Amino acid sequence: MPTSPHRALYTVDQVRALERGALDAMAVSNHELMLRAAHAAFDSLRRHWPQAARIAIHCGPGNNGGDGFLLGVLAREAGLQVDVVALTESSRGEAAQARAGWEAAGGRVRLWDDTEALPQVDVHVDAMYGIGLNRAPDAAGAALIEAINASAIPVLALDLPSGLSADSGDCPGAVIRADVTVTFIAHKRGLHTGRAVDRVGALELATLGVPASVYSPLQPDALLLVAEALPPRARHANKGDNGHVLVVGGDRGMAGAARLAGEAALRAGAGLVSVATRAEHVFALNAARPELMVHAVDGPQTLEPMLERASVLALGPGLGKGAWGHALWLTALDAGKPTVLDADGLNLLAREPRVFTTPTVMTPHPGEAARLLGMTVDAIERDRFSAVRELASRYGAVVVLKGAGSLVADADGRLDVCPWGNPGMASGGMGDLLTGIVAAMLAQGCEPWEAACLAVGLHARAGDLAARQGERGLLASDLLDPLRALGNALPDGASSHA
Ligand SMILES: NC(=O)C1=CN([C@@H]2O[C@H](COP(=O)(O)OP(=O)(O)OC[C@H]3O[C@@H](n4cnc5c(N)ncnc54)[C@H](O)[C@@H]3O)[C@@H](O)[C@H]2O)[C@@H](O)CC1
Numbered sequence: 001m002p003t004s005p006h007r008a009l010y011t012v013d014q015v016r017a018l019e020r021g022a023l024d025a026m027a028v029s030n031h032e033l034m035l036r037a038a039h040a041a042f043d044s045l046r047r048h049w050p051q052a053a054r055i056a057i058h059c060g061p062g063n064n065g066g067d068g069f070l071l072g073v074l075a076r077e078a079g080l081q082v083d084v085v086a087l088t089e090s091s092r093g094e095a096a097q098a099r100a101g102w103e104a105a106g107g108r109v110r111l112w113d114d115t116e117a118l119p120q121v122d123v124h125v126d127a128m129y130g131i132g133l134n135r136a137p138d139a140a141g142a143a144l145i146e147a148i149n150a151s152a153i154p155v156l157a158l159d160l161p162s163g164l165s166a167d168s169g170d171c172p173g174a175v176i177r178a179d180v181t182v183t184f185i186a187h188k189r190g191l192h193t194g195r196a197v198d199r200v201g202a203l204e205l206a207t208l209g210v211p212a213s214v215y216s217p218l219q220p221d222a223l224l225l226v227a228e229a230l231p232p233r234a235r236h237a238n239k240g241d242n243g244h245v246l247v248v249g250g251d252r253g254m255a256g257a258a259r260l261a262g263e264a265a266l267r268a269g270a271g272l273v274s275v276a277t278r279a280e281h282v283f284a285l286n287a288a289r290p291e292l293m294v295h296a297v298d299g300p301q302t303l304e305p306m307l308e309r310a311s312v313l314a315l316g317p318g319l320g321k322g323a324w325g326h327a328l329w330l331t332a333l334d335a336g337k338p339t340v341l342d343a344d345g346l347n348l349l350a351r352e353p354r355v356f357t358t359p360t361v362m363t364p365h366p367g368e369a370a371r372l373l374g375m376t377v378d379a380i381e382r383d384r385f386s387a388v389r390e391l392a393s394r395y396g397a398v399v400v401l402k403g404a405g406s407l408v409a410d411a412d413g414r415l416d417v418c419p420w421g422n423p424g425m426a427s428g429g430m431g432d433l434l435t436g437i438v439a440a441m442l443a444q445g446c447e448p449w450e451a452a453c454l455a456v457g458l459h460a461r462a463g464d465l466a467a468r469q470g471e472r473g474l475l476a477s478d479l480l481d482p483l484r485a486l487g488n489a490l491p492d493g494a495s496s497h498a
């Protein structure tokens, strides 16, 4: 089945190819395509700010600016007061024609001068840079971006917020903070993850009438996760059919991590969940959640019989990096069972790297990813796509790179991006839940790729449901009830909770 352009994410080179394909297939001129972009932008402006009477359009030197000039003509025809601010004395190529069209319609162009105040308007339109930006904006562009961001007036970005790298989502310098971004023809992958997510605001795709046949020859670089439900359970299922997850972790002072992972595994449908932890935690964990089978382990010998009984391991929540955790880590990895590695499970791996040959899912946050790749967190965040792919191929695992717009990659180059989740989820224990959910999916028979994608989607959507009462103060355990509801959604994904 061909991928819907609404789900497919492309690199800039691919978007350029799509643009060329569109011009051929539609037998339209560049000007016509730009005009369609301007119409889509005007439609978005009207929908989001129906009361706006005065707008400023900030135009850069390239075709992104061209979109802006044509939008100016449309908005003026519709009776809006339009101020056009240009970054440069002249525009290039197709944009020069658009600029001439604006001037021929009686429009004025004010050249940007950072000693003057921005016009007083209801909405700023950012038409400075699109996919043609190849480095941090120059000084003039940066000053205009900063002035718009400082104005506290809503911003509509055309194609992407200026200053953002469309391929990586990197913010090498000043970047527009948009309220709404209307992106043209195809989704650019960099808009969907990491720092970019804060800059894009509400994202809309306008395909400009480009037919499906233009997209179909191109393999998207990544896909957006879809809201899939779990396969339904057979009525005759018994607890043994849904796997046995063993959580290994909970060093002194860190019992909560193991408990959250275990409880999430239960709520996500694992048949049995055991926890191997420090002796002093056993009583408290058993009392808090009697459905968990909690056992004391003091070293490899006591862990081994538990490993034999388990079908899936969740290795790392609260494990610590001391002698106790390290010994359990080595023993657990030698068991050859499908494994989810998180937290100190990953930190130990960074110290003692290995390539996995048994099914393994790793769930690093950017800090853990940085240790695993010997890079800085900043370098990871500058190009999360490269980082997650490198982790997957270097370690031979399915890798979830957590953070806004979580990424899932496998060693074959497959890549999915999670469109859900919220900043309330940046709090303690959220990662432990994800570990437990991935383990539960593996336990119920999913392959690592499917398990990771399902778990990431469930976790993020549970977070969004739980955050309806506010992102601030959201607790990891608040996700457990919505998680259960989502996990029971109908197989066609039609859930009243979705
Ligand atoms: N080609 C097409 O078929 C369509 C293109 N469209 C628009 O065209 C845009 C792409 O246009 P362009 O390729 O002209 O590129 P842009 O308009 O994104 O920007 C390129 C311009 O900015 C300058 N520039 C690049 N990096 C800079 C930096 N760091 N500091 C200062 N100046 C810098 C370049 O010299 C060039 O003049 C898209 O993002 C989209 O908005 C739309 O009209 C839809 C159709």
Ligand SMILES: [K+]
Binding pocket: 064, 126, 127, 128, 129, 130, 157, 158, 159, 160, 161, 162
């Ligand atoms: K822009």
